[in-house]
Amino acid sequence: MKKLGFGTMRLPLINPEDKTSIDQNYFNQLADKFIEKGFNYFDTAYPYHDEKSEGAIKKALTERYDRKDYILADKMPTILVKSGDEYPMYFNRQLERTGAEYFDYYLMHNMGKDRYAKTTEFGGFEFAEEMKKEGKIRKLGFSFHDDAETLDRILTEHPDVDFVQLQINYFDWNNKIIQSRLCYETVVRHCKPIIVMEPVKGGTLANLPKEAADLLREFNPDASPASYALRFAASLDNVFMVLSGMNTMEQVLDNTSVFDNLTPLNEEEKEILEKVIKIIEKSVEIPCTSCGYCMEVCPKNIPIPQLFGLYNNYKINNNFSNMYHNRIIYNRGKSSDCLNCHRCEKNCPQHIAIPDNLKKIAAFEK
Structure with a gap:
């Protein structure tokens, strides 16, 4: 093997x-x-x-x-x-x-x-x-x-x-x-x-x-x-x-x-x-691996990994794409919908402070 x-x-x-x-x-x-x-x-x-x-x-x-x-x-x-x-x-x-x-x-x-x-x-x-x-x-x-x-x-x-x-x-x-x-x-x-x-x-x-x-x-x-x-x-x-x-x-x-x-x-x-x-x-502010475990427990169905990937790209190239953001959250929750229940944090293998980082992305939402 x-x-x-x-x-x-x-x-x-x-x-x-x-x-x-x-x-x-x-x-x-x-x-x-x-x-x-x-x-x-x-x-x-x-x-x-x-x-x-x-x-x-x-x-x-x-x-x-x-x-x-x-x-x-x-x-x-x-x-x-x-x-x-x-x-x-x-x-x-x-x-x-x-x-x-x-x-x-x-x-x-x-x-x-x-x-x-x-x-x-x-x-x-x-x-x-x-x-x-x-x-x-x-x-x-x-x-x-x-x-x-x-x-x-x-x-x-x-x-x-x-x-x-x-x-x-x-x-x-x-x-x-x-x-x-x-x-x-x-x-x-x-x-x-x-x-x-x-x-x-x-x-x-x-x-x-x-x-x-x-x-x-x-x-x-x-x-x-x-x-x-x-x-x-x-x-x-x-x-x-x-x-x-x-x-x-x-x-x-x-x-x-x-x-x-x-x-x-x-x-x-x-x-x-x-x-x-x-x-x-x-250059990488949020160490997310896109495993999706946070999504298993999010009551608002916020596409957390995709949003974190979008934010990391913004930190690297200084360009926040509203087009991709809107595409990501289509028919799903957005960052500002976060309830701060912290269930996602308990399920995150990387131990990321997820609600805190969602607030950073919510600042870009229109």
């Missing part, structure tokens, strides 16, 4: 405004090329693409390949579970949607203090262990977005988990809120294998500010900005899989090329990335 996995949170779309409008034919082509290049790990989750990602997996893989030809990871939608009785319903629905018969890797999704407490109360890990005994789960783990102390507690209380999925990238490595390095070191201390998510931070490390991109291009004209981020994550001890959310053929070819010729970062490259971090910190 090669170290690169195909993440399906950001699949190609026919209509960029509609997350459910997955371009299935193009995704099939991307999956075919990925497998042709010798890679076979695919990662999905119940809520991705407004619950359409698992069905896209079925059409791209289950209906077109033998089950042994691909490795599939899926996740229990812990935010939706209201009682232990609901675990079988969601799990069986996932099996049906993907048509996969079993999951090679299965995760309790987005564990953190609140969600872990509910999962513990409802017996989530115990249910998953039963599915593992029945052969419907081959490897059991969890994805995690919280502090290292909480992570240590989960691993101490569940020493039998097979792996952990962490947000790791060179930009967040020493971030005091996200704690990439501290969480990584915690998992290593517990001797668990690691899957890396957000290695390019939702595209931030692939689409760098011009000053940063020029710096990397001057050092190596043939290496993409994303390749540095992927190599950083893949070269860490205990990491056996790095997920990348690819939605173009160019990305598939570039990423697979990186992993076919994987080399650790050298000291000069590490020094250059330190400079890149400083440049990004100056």
